[in-house]
Amino acid sequence: MRPFLLGVLSVIVVLAVGGFAVVWFGWFPAAADAPPPFPGEKWAANRVVKENIAREEPQPPYPFGPSTDALVLAGAKLYMTNCSVCHGSAGSKESNVAKGQYVPTPQFTKHGVDDDPEGETYWKIEHGYRMTGMPSFKGSLSEEQIWQITYFLKRGMSNLPPAADAVWHQTHGD
Ligand code: HEC
Incomplete structure (x- = not known):
């Protein structure tokens, strides 16, 4: 059990440090004329917007x-x-x-x-x-x-x- 937990912990630490490094060194494009850097980014953004609206939009009578x-x-x-x-x-x-x-x-x-x-x-x-x-x-x-x-x-x-x-x-x- 212990080696397994240590393994999980190491993966979490590596991901956290890696994620921080990507931001710290600016390893993804900030320009508005660059293509979306992350696969699935557009799908995720559209999904979140759709669910927000479904939850919060005013209902008739308007x-x-x-x-x-x-x-x-x-x-x-x-x-x-x-x-x-x-x-x-x-x-x-x-x-x-x-x-x-x-x-x-x-x-x-x-x-x-x-x-x-x-x-x-x-x-x-x-x-x-x-x-x-x-x-x-x-x-x-x-x-x-x-x-x-x-x-x-x-x-x-x-x-x-x-x-x-x-x-x-x-x-x-x-
Ligand atoms: C500076 C540019 C800008 C201005 C000004 C602006 N919009 Fe938008 N609008 C956008 C962009 C970009 C999107 C697409 C967002 C997306 O798809 O994630 C959008 C999306 C929309 C949508 C959703 C369209 C669809 O097909 O679902 C509506 C409705 C909308 N805007 C209405 C308005 C109205 C009404 C105004 C003025 C009161 C306005 N917008 C002003 C840039 C703008």
């Missing part, structure tokens, strides 16, 4: 709803000032900011999130995703504003009322 054209228009305006630089708009080509992100930035001009439940999209905007370019807007937008953007995205980019569609076709200046 506040400030049901969706109206006025809510969608307010959301469109907030989207253009806070999000389009990364996620795009009908009036602009993909920005350099979006192109340079380490984690690829979904372009809502190509694939929207109108299939997702509102609660899921709300969670993503409120909390963001740690260690990606997706910010948390909790401290900078009110709950009402985040719901307005959520209702805008839920309506679908090919289904917008005319006033919101005109905003969606503006350029974000890049």
Whole structure:
């Protein structure tokens, strides 16, 4: 029994020292243009996000709803000032900011999130995703504003009322 426990202990010590050395000497890339260094990193990150959202997303009935054209228009305006630089708009080509992100930035001009439940999209905007370019807007937008953007995205980019569609076709200046 004793040699076995000593063996387990040595493995733990070697792994701990090895892990510390990898960090101390910076033996993995820090650059945003490098490929992910660890196999399974992307899978693990996506899995953790999915489970966090499933546990915490708001459930219907959602506040400030049901969706109206006025809510969608307010959301469109907030989207253009806070999000389009990364996620795009009908009036602009993909920005350099979006192109340079380490984690690829979904372009809502190509694939929207109108299939997702509102609660899921709300969670993503409120909390963001740690260690990606997706910010948390909790401290900078009110709950009402985040719901307005959520209702805008839920309506679908090919289904917008005319006033919101005109905003969606503006350029974000890049
Ligand atoms: C600085 C760039 C940046 C800004 C600004 C930004 N995002 Fe993101 N966003 C990202 C990135 C990168 C991801 C992908 C994260 C991932 O897949 O791990 C993302 C993911 C998302 C997703 C999930 C998309 C999907 O297909 O599941 C939603 C929804 C979203 N963002 C909404 C918004 C909204 C709304 C705003 C503005 C209030 C915003 N984002 C602002 C970079 C950004």
